[in-house]
Amino acid sequence: MNTSAADNPAAAPAPLAERIARWVTSLRYEDLPEEVRNLTKLLVLDQIGCELAGAVLPNVQPVLRLADRQPGVAQATLAHSGAASTVSQVAWVNGTLGHSGECDDAHPLASHTTSAVVSAAFALAEREGASGRDLITAVVAGVQAMALIGSASTPQMLAAGWHGAKVLGVHGAAAAAGVILGLTPEQQTNAFGIAGSDSGGTVEYAQHGGEVKRTHAGSAARSGVEAAQLAQLGLTGPATIYDGPHGLLNLFAGGGDIAAVDTQWNRWLILDTIIRFFPGVATNHAPLDVIGQLRRQHGIKSADVGRIRVGLVDFAIGHGATITRPNDAISAQFSLAFSVGLQFVTGHNAPADYFEPSRWIDPEILAIGDLVEPYAMPIPEGDPAFSTKVDIELRDGTVFSAYQAGFPGHASRPATRQDTEDKFLTAVNGLVPDERASALLITVTTLEEQDTVRAVTKLYGVPDRPRL
Incomplete structure (x- = not known):
């Protein structure tokens, strides 16, 4: 510097x-x-x-x-x-x-x-x-x-x-x-x-x-x-x-x-800086990433789960990990229980689902969320605060466990240029014409060559946004 x-x-x-x-x-x-x-x-x-x-x-x-x-x-x-x-x-x-x-x-x-x-x-x-x-x-x-x-x-x-x-x-x-x-x-x-x-x-x-x-x-x-x-x-x-x-x-x-x-x-x-690939509070990202991996590796189904223990850094417990019944989008995005339930039931954590009121009261999602037990754990020295240990216990007593330091997008596991560009294109897909999305991407990634930032802002606007 x-x-x-x-x-x-x-x-x-x-x-x-x-x-x-x-x-x-x-x-x-x-x-x-x-x-x-x-x-x-x-x-x-x-x-x-x-x-x-x-x-x-x-x-x-x-x-x-x-x-x-x-x-x-x-x-x-x-x-x-x-x-x-x-x-x-x-x-x-x-x-x-x-x-x-x-x-x-x-x-x-x-x-x-x-x-x-x-x-x-x-x-x-x-x-x-x-x-x-x-x-x-x-x-x-x-x-x-x-x-x-x-x-x-x-x-x-x-x-x-x-x-x-x-x-x-x-x-x-x-x-x-x-x-x-x-x-x-x-x-x-x-x-x-x-x-x-x-x-x-x-x-x-x-x-x-x-x-x-x-x-x-x-x-x-x-x-x-x-x-x-x-x-x-x-x-x-x-x-x-x-x-x-x-x-x-x-x-x-x-x-x-x-x-x-x-x-x-x-x-x-x-x-x-952390680039977020889940639409929610950063303290939930490592658990959601680990749970997704365990689900895919072991074919875990909702009906098989007995409980899900999630170890987190201490400050995460009061920062959304204890919310079990969301009443709006923000509480849904902070709720670890809701996010885990949503992933089990839908297979992913799509941004739109956090803004859908019917999801907040979906009994299947809430039932899985009720099995989530967050607890504060010491983070090993040298590991990011955003680390986690997950134990998924099945009804038959089988336990699948994993510890993960950080998560994709965190500085410990940095997002690639391709990851970030894909996130951008996914975010604007269907909102702005493909040609304009591509122009925005190229203009921003060559920003140092632009004589004025108006080269970027002239491409703003969402044609089909709701009438206000």
Whole structure:
């Protein structure tokens, strides 16, 4: 990574916001290793696919209706309609769409990053006429900022009931916007300080439902791009927004662990991003992957199952693993029991099934779900937190067991370019014409060659989305 004496934690007793601001404002496209550039383009492609797929989901239609009722000055492009609106409106709507189907990325240090960062960066980059290289640099900066702050706060925040995608997302969006605007270190520090006043968002939905969760990424994107613009125009914010007495770490994370930032400082944290291939909370992915393998290997049928024991990292137990009776799409996507039952009954975990109310009360699905027994287990040293041990006990006493560290799409088992492109094409299949889907894929995967991001956004729009 690009470093200097000013960026060296040992030589920089400045507030954390100033340190991160110096790093963000000094970042250049030429600093990025090839693997970082390539992954960033795939994450952008994945995010666009999630945004376009979200255009037809029922849970976020109220957001699209509200956007239609308050059109703004044409500055950037709405993914669902291809229409133009203000940067703030576009960042909000596109970020919400990206997070609407629980198919966007996850990050072990920062919850969900690109739904806030990519939507913010694209909206502002389109207005500013920024290039594809500018966009890539902005996304890397935004994810890095979120993950650095999250390294000091995420476990404690989650335990306290705060959602990292919203608490941290405003800062990632502000960093990405700062790169597009070319902010000075002082302006970027102010942008973080301003963004801090919009940190928030609880995880109450994880146990009791509520589709508001999908707006967390969008509202973070909107607040972040506004914070950066306000800082450019002269508004100030506290440089101690993270580590001050009433800063983010104390208020949201019980003081946090500021020393943890130094252990992550010289790493490209975007490389830890998880690409999700199941439409649900990341803590469920390893169990679903293992159960699918055991089912296929041993021909396990629903009627044969006596119980299913699932060992998980401790924080996963309260983060959806105990939900057994979903009442909306979000609680279905967080419910390990429902997801396991759905896989046994239908043979897969199709995104559409999580949005189908009849599935939530299907007695066959619920009966399998009632056999699922999640428990907290110690994760072996060196293995990802998202690891699992599954024991499927049949009614005749036979037990099939497997342990798995991580899951496909996790940094420990990275998604390939082909995996990600296939996910994108599947997400937009039937929503946009094949020719336009191919054009989007090619344009995004050659983003560094595009003089303006408008080469991408001109391809937005879902022709057959529901009438609002």
